[in-house]
Amino acid sequence: MRKLALLVSILALLAFLCASVQAQSEDSTLTTVTDMIQKAQQRMNSVKDYTCKFFKQEFWHGKMQPQEIALMKFQKPHSVYMTWVGEEKKGQEVLFRKGWNNNEIKAHEGGWLKKIVVNLDPKGSMAMNGNRHPITEAGFEHTIGLIAKDMKLIKDHPDWGAKVIDKGAQTIHGAASHCFEAELPKKQHPEFYAYKVHICVNNAVGLPNKVQIWNFESGQVRLVEDYSYTDIKVNPGLTEKDFDPENPAYEF
Numbered sequence: 001m002r003k004l005a006l007l008v009s010i011l012a013l014l015a016f017l018c019a020s021v022q023a024q025s026e027d028s029t030l031t032t033v034t035d036m037i038q039k040a041q042q043r044m045n046s047v048k049d050y051t052c053k054f055f056k057q058e059f060w061h062g063k064m065q066p067q068e069i070a071l072m073k074f075q076k077p078h079s080v081y082m083t084w085v086g087e088e089k090k091g092q093e094v095l096f097r098k099g100w101n102n103n104e105i106k107a108h109e110g111g112w113l114k115k116i117v118v119n120l121d122p123k124g125s126m127a128m129n130g131n132r133h134p135i136t137e138a139g140f141e142h143t144i145g146l147i148a149k150d151m152k153l154i155k156d157h158p159d160w161g162a163k164v165i166d167k168g169a170q171t172i173h174g175a176a177s178h179c180f181e182a183e184l185p186k187k188q189h190p191e192f193y194a195y196k197v198h199i200c201v202n203n204a205v206g207l208p209n210k211v212q213i214w215n216f217e218s219g220q221v222r223l224v225e226d227y228s229y230t231d232i233k234v235n236p237g238l239t240e241k242d243f244d245p246e247n248p249a250y251e252f
Helices: 002-045 140-156
Strands: 049-060 068-075 079-084 093-097 105-108 118-120 163-172 175-183 196-202 208-217 220-234
Touching: 002 140, 002 163, 002 175, 140 175, 140 196, 140 208, 163 196, 175 208, 196 220
Parallel strands: none
Antiparallel strands: 049 068, 049 220, 068 079, 079 093, 093 105, 105 118, 163 175, 175 196, 196 208, 208 220
16 A cells, blocks of 8 residues: 555656646746747837738638738838739739828739729728738738737736747748747637737848738638748838839839
8 A cells, every 4th residue: 555655646746747847848938939029029119111022821701812922111100012923913012101192002903904093991892802901900010919919818817728839940931930839719718819820030130921820710710811021121221212102113
């Protein structure tokens, strides 16, 4: 009986030690990821403008849409110019400046329709056609804010059972990056943005260069937002001309 009692005690101790090590590991991972996002937020504080190539694929109206590729210019507080360079929507251009053009998007499609320039409500049906987010949410700052909000919920509510996994070093579009995943109890806590996220941060510029979001759509949890960024250039010194429809390089 003494041997059995000793064995039970040893097993209990081992279980406690394993649980303690696992808890410490999870805490360490959450700290690492939280630090990454805080540094990205701090990095954005020093960013006045940037350019990048933007890869976008979204689940919309019951199916995953084709990947879009666009060149993007962004300037604070919120000026956005994008031109599509991939096969999908090739030649399309959009221009938005907060407080300009009655806060509407100036846009035209590609191909033979490019001569028809229209002004659109950013959250209207035409502007939102095929898009899960309006142009008023475009850019790194909004994305980082959403991630930071979920990380804070995880930190503030450890009993909710969210799981954060450090995926370590990965290469995204040729750039050395650090990635992590989070599995979130959104069903029980709809405060979370997603059920699952996969995020990578470009080591050189300190900003996200891959963002994947899983949410409940069409009866199941599925990948609904898949974004990545390459050729990120921070503070290149964009001017008013970069957000002027009269720019001769544009086709408005």
